[in-house]
Amino acid sequence: MIRWDWIGRNLDDIGALTGEHLLLTGIAVAAGLVVSLGLSAIALRFRKTYAPITWVTGILYTIPSLALFAFLVPITGLSILTAEIGLVSYTLLILIRNIVAGIDGVPPAIKEAADAMGYTRRHRLWAVEIPLALPVIVAGIRIATVTTIGLVTVTSLIGQGGLGALILRGLGTFYSPIGTTQIIVGTVLSVILAVAADVSLAFAERVLTPWARRREAAA
């Protein structure tokens, strides 16, 4: 059923689409993280803003992706910008919730000690709170990344899409043997991408938080 010969002939194309898929995901998660860190900093500094921030990002999260793109195309066109606006807005809720929860979870005594040692508020955030919140923040990044890898395929509808473009092309052939191969290749590769990204982020977390592992060993 799978046309291996087609795969063999189109390896370059498949590779380019996979790269595009990763790029779209990477940009979305990175931009999402920057925006989320900013909004989280505001939410942490001014507690009253946390509820409105989660409402807005929560509403963004519930808008169907297709509807969001349909809404954006008249404004930003069939561009990578349109795709990224959509992808980034879906990462915000997850990332902000995990950043705020992670930093809230830092024990008060540690924050007090940091203050008493003479950290400024901002320095304390970067040097103490964010490192300690890292396991929770990374957990959020993993969910956001896996979700985004799936969502990128939808952006094929607005002319982007990475591996999604392959799936869309396959659909357009009404399940011809080559079309079916395209669908399967696009699907399998995006699943592999998601698993690989998740595993490498988990590994990165272990490398970044050696103290957490030692605690397990000591316990």
Added chain:
Amino acid sequence: MGSRPPYPRSFAPAVLSPLQSLRSLGGTGRLARVSDVMISLRHVSKTFPGGTAPAVGDLSLDVPRGEIVVLVGPSGCGKTTTLKMINRLIEPTSGEIYVDGELATSVEAHLLRRKIGYVIQQIGLFPHRTIAENIATVPTLVGWDEQRIAERVTELIELVGLEPEMADRYPAELSGGQQQRVGVARALAADPPVLLMDEPFGAVDPIVRSKLQEELLALQDRLRKTIVFVTHDIDEAIRLGNRVAILNVGGVLEQYASPAEILAEPANDFVAEFLGSDRGLKRLSLIPISTVDLDPGPVVAPGGTVEEARRVMERYGTDWFAVVDGDRMLGWLTEDDLRGAATVPRSGRRFRAWLTRSSSLREALDAIVSGRTTMAAVFDGDRYLGMIDVDTISREIVR
């Protein structure tokens, strides 16, 4: 029932540490006469938002340079609030605080805090940093070079009695007592003149606590920091403080004096009640044996007659006597040991408890009571000085 030999079954520390001896020297004389004030609170008050009564109301207090001042009182007395106002973790509602002659609010809070060490009960070590990195916190913040920081960390790890190989471990790999030593090292790292300690030994078991207290005093003998120490434990306050400030609910200062003065003359009923009914016993722990007169005790020189030994025992109402040659204590004997002997031999059973001149009267009392006798032998090294008896001690309690 006759008295028994002056050795306790479970005895007071046979050899007292130099630190204890030093501490015991001179009840009120312990207060160094320095007019130099390190921390000064002037009419300080704090009312928390939403609070009806002030947590601290109009408190004035001077902390002399190089002394340990203990703030002690029941919960709600504002002792921790007072402490945290010194390094501005809590800002006073009114009043002024001077640290080393400067108004605390004249510099930015984080700069002020880098000159004030801080140790808390929950320790608050940074779990993501190694012991060495934790200790290096303030030196790093104030911008010491790496070489200097590394040397200081090594020095401090040794100073607080940790093993050098602990430097690269994480806090979670250490015991509670070890973690608190790291907490003290971290507070001392940039050599701040002032140390604030908020119930630092409250969460460790009594044996470790006692050891940490002893270490703190030994450290203080070397470093002469100005320390403000908060506790709810009056015994800890008496043991550690050069001065003790007894606070009542609402930050009312009921008495501020040396432990000996407070125990001898509680300012009012609140203080007396807070000190507890064993105030007399507590006082004894501050009075060294060297301040009281010793009795020669039931002693007989070797070669003395059995008759003489019997007379001595009768006079002292004991069923034992000590064999003493000049100032050498050879041991103790009972009447039974003399059966069939013509003279007192040059030997006897070894004394197991050795009180020294710097032991406290409380330790002496403990030795006597645990030995089920009425007197205990006091030595200066190997030299026998005399006996201290229960009557002498009880006279000191009521004095």
